[in-house]
Amino acid sequence: MNSQDRGGTDSRKKAVSIRINRSDARNIKRLAERLGARDSDVIRFAIKLMLGKLSPLQDPAIRGRNLVPVFLESGPELIRHFELDATRLISIINDGVEPDRSVDPEDVQLIAMSGLQRSYLKLRVAGFQRTHSSQATNAGQVGTHNAGEPNGGTRAAVDGDPLEQSLRQYLYEKYLYSTVVEPRKIPA
Numbered sequence: 001m002n003s004q005d006r007g008g009t010d011s012r013k014k015a016v017s018i019r020i021n022r023s024d025a026r027n028i029k030r031l032a033e034r035l036g037a038r039d040s041d042v043i044r045f046a047i048k049l050m051l052g053k054l055s056p057l058q059d060p061a062i063r064g065r066n067l068v069p070v071f072l073e074s075g076p077e078l079i080r081h082f083e084l085d086a087t088r089l090i091s092i093i094n095d096g097v098e099p100d101r102s103v104d105p106e107d108v109q110l111i112a113m114s115g116l117q118r119s120y121l122k123l124r125v126a127g128f129q130r131t132h133s134s135q136a137t138n139a140g141q142v143g144t145h146n147a148g149e150p151n152g153g154t155r156a157a158v159d160g161d162p163l164e165q166s167l168r169q170y171l172y173e174k175y176l177y178s179t180v181v182e183p184r185k186i187p188a
Contacts, residue, residue: 018043053073053074054070054074054078056070057070057092063093063094063095063096063097063101064093064094064097064098064101064102064103065101065102065103065175065176066101067092067093067103068093068171068172068175068176069172069176071093071111072111072172075111076164079111079112079114084112085112086108086109086113089108089111089112090105090108093108094108103175107171107174107175110167110171111167111171114164114167
């Protein structure tokens with residue numbers, strides 16, 4: 001029998017042994033009982049969910065500003081769990097990327113600090129937002145240009161920590177939504 005299914009992916013399953021602490025094992029068991037599922041179903045769901053969120057990291061061609069959403073959505077957890085520092089994040093995000101698609105090292109530091117040093121991060125985000133706002137105004141740039149989004153075209157922040165929301169807004173506007181606006185021509 002061919003191990004490839006019609007889509008060309010490997011359809012064989014592999015048993016994997018993992019060590020988890022007792023607290024996590026209890027929580028998995030509670031979730032499984034509540035959902036009427038097996039423990040293994042809960043674990044497979046968690047793995048699929050994580051792989052979906054982190055899928056851009058699986059593609060070595062995705063680099064630079066295209067990785068900003070991954071680290072904004074899952075960054076604090078990734079950074080804490082894998083003990084990633086700013087130097088390692090700069091390498092993950094910017095190695096092999098063209099300069100115009102790279103993320104400023106100062107912004108990578110903000111991402112790295114997002115789950116750790118909250119008071120220092122708060123000061124840095126405020127300073128970067130002021131600097132970016134004045135640069136955008138001077139260069140004729142604006143944030144989001146999607147009129148269908150709330151707040152006049154700025155990405156709506158996810159409910160939660162206002163500091164995280166500020167960081168998200170700053171980085172999304174700088175790396176994903178900024179465009180140069182052509183000057184208006186005055187009709188003759």
